[in-house]
Amino acid sequence: MRTKIILAATVLSLAVTSCKKDFVDQADPNAGAINGGLKTETDVLNAVNGVYQSLRSGNCVGEGAALWTDDRADDVNTTDNQSNNGEPFQFSAFSIVPSNSYLQSHWTALYLPISRANLVLSLIDGVTFANEANRTIYKAELKFIRAYMYYNLVKEFGDVPVVTERITTKEQAAALTVRQPRQVVYDQIVTDLLDVLASNLPVRHPENGKGRVSMQAANGLLGLVYLTMGTSLDGANAQANFTLAETYLLACYNQRTFGKLSDIPFSDVFDVT
Template identity: 25%
Template sequence: MKRRLYLLMLAGAGLFSCDKDFLQRDPKTSLTEETFFKSVSDLETYSNGFYNFVGANYSDIFSDNIALNTGSSETDNLIRGGITAATVGGWNNWGDLRRINLMLKNVGQATGDPTQIRHFTGIARFFRALFYYDMVKRYGDVPWYSTVLGTGDEKLLYKAKDPRTVVVDSVMKDLEYAVANIQASGTNTRVTRWAALTILARTALHEGTYRKYHTELNLQGTAQAFLERAASASLTIMTDGGFALSADYRGLFTSNNLDANKEVIFLQKNSQSNGIANNTHTVLDWQWALSGQLADEFLMADGTPYTSQANYATKTFVDMFKNRDPRLTETIMSPGFSTTPSTNAPYLIKPGFGGLLQVKFYPRDPSLRGGWNLNYTDLPIYRFGEVLLIHAEAKAELGTLTQSDLDKTVGLLRTRVGMPKLDLAAANAAPDAYLAVAYPGVTGANKGVILEIRRERRVELACEGFRYDDLFRWKAGKLLEKNSQGIYVPALGALDVTGDGVEDIAILEAQGKEEPLASVPEAIRAKLVKYYLTEGSFYLSNGTSGKILFTKDKSQPRQFVEPKYYARPIPLQQLVLNPNLIQPSGWE
């Protein structure tokens, strides 16, 4: 019975068991492989279902960019020792692969324009590459299937895992086919050649850096080819794609119409008239806030590190935003931020989350946020800003980066927000000490500029879902061990958090202990929103002053076990169903 269940898991998806938006019709006769896949139109209709496999990210929930997350998180469970083969999820999305392989099996039946047939074949192979590289990032070695499996294919169904090198080579072949055959023209709501090139560049950068820094794989000698492909693919987009940075950084994440935006390569389109919406209003003060570690990496307005100031760690909430990279206030809620333009009433921080609330992706226009899953802002899935960072990092890792390369990548990103450009010689002459401690694996002549490019990725792409993958490919998972920090609190008592010089909240030891408020005028004291350390969710690093820290990190200490935690275990029941599977290293 167990073996039968495993067969059904892989092969049980029917021909058209797709998402509800696929083929919204009730045919009088059943559609089969023999009657479908006959035309270009059939291929297009079927491949439209693949778009449900991708979507925009608008948080960094699984990374050190988050201070506190009150929702569920597999990564949080992992670093607190709560993940085992018996408790982990995953390994259950093979039906998506089967849908893709089903089309690739039958595409030869289609008649029509060969260019169009190759285009939609490329679309299918693009999505297969996405599926498999996600599996590689999660498990390392996985079984590669390029055919549709039936219940009689027991040898394939019960095969062992294929090596990472074999699977990644197949992923790259799929992406190269996609780049060569998917049409360049089209809207940014559909996969074009430029979207395929973006994922080719992203995958090549990820794999190249992963192999370089994860020396336990003994694949360092193969990293260069991937880095070179990341550099060349990104350069093709830069020179031939017709893309450009938007002048409006905020608008990339809060606009209701990005159709014509030259920075957006691939878009999640939302529309009130079409009843398609997102849930981005939840980024502000729902289940998470951003970390002090993220805030500290934003530069000063003059391009110098914030962390090079002697008193950076003791700056108050109001002072920490002064003279900083403008992207800080576009990412983290600054003093005086208001969600109600009609009244301009400032929104108050909540110390229980650390005080650093996310505003990136928050719809500023109240008419675009209507409640749960009723926000109508467009969301970029792939954007040109990432491509520039891929190019800079790949060339820096290769040792071929020039000042000209920096100027047309990181330089453009910084110029957009009025920040000074990055100087290659200066960065390498004096690598930032704060970043060097965070990334001890970075060495060599380009150490300084690699560190600065990592800073730029963290700042520019914050809350877009990249940070977790970046930590893993750089072998920097140990950063997840560090206890998250919130704002600095100079003393128990009243605090001004709106920047108008009037106190708005108070942090006190316990109810009834209001001595720190004795000098606060009664009119102000009556309006204070009070928080008490005895409530138990947070504490101050020095007892009655210091950084906000979280009691969860005391009761459930963090630990990141290298290299074990760079992969997830396969759920135990899957090893029972297929005894030829073995766990990733460390999970045996």
């Protein structure tokens, strides 16, 4: 009997010690490597392309994003008030309620490129580049995209959280994800875009680079930002913001050579070929 008791106690002891927390491998085998994930210029390029990819969502600024722009103006009108529980109709009917699920999807989609840009920016300086000019270009592209997303956020939601670093802990997330005044958001947008304009980005890309950030795009966006600041922030600074808007918008315009309208044959005006 004593032998059976000792044996049972031994088995129980082994069972208890086998359940120690560190006995189980808690690492997620499906999680992609982050800290060591960028090792070459090609890795960085692929990561930057991943940031561009997140812009394509209709919940962000891709196809279908008119819901956040034209549908909220008087340019278009949605007559179908039944599909998706009538939520899209709320945008054109100016009857959006906080529970509209499209708002959450849009908010999340705008912050996704920001999160990805912050991640790549936090790792890019640890990568060796054969061509250092590419490092500067990639940084400029990422900062432009971050600024573009914050411009959409502040224009649509007003005060929003401003995060410009990679979030790695819950405590960091709690500290950073609090709403900041619109002026703070615009200040960050301007800072990023001035960095872009100080970079070595091309004025315009050749055909194989169409769609990527250019110096002309940076001037155009910064001009638009100042124009919006002039109409939506403190009126005391409106004229100064309008003057800056004119400066950058003219710079954008002058970075492309335009011909005269009279140079286009009338028969070509409506030619879509």
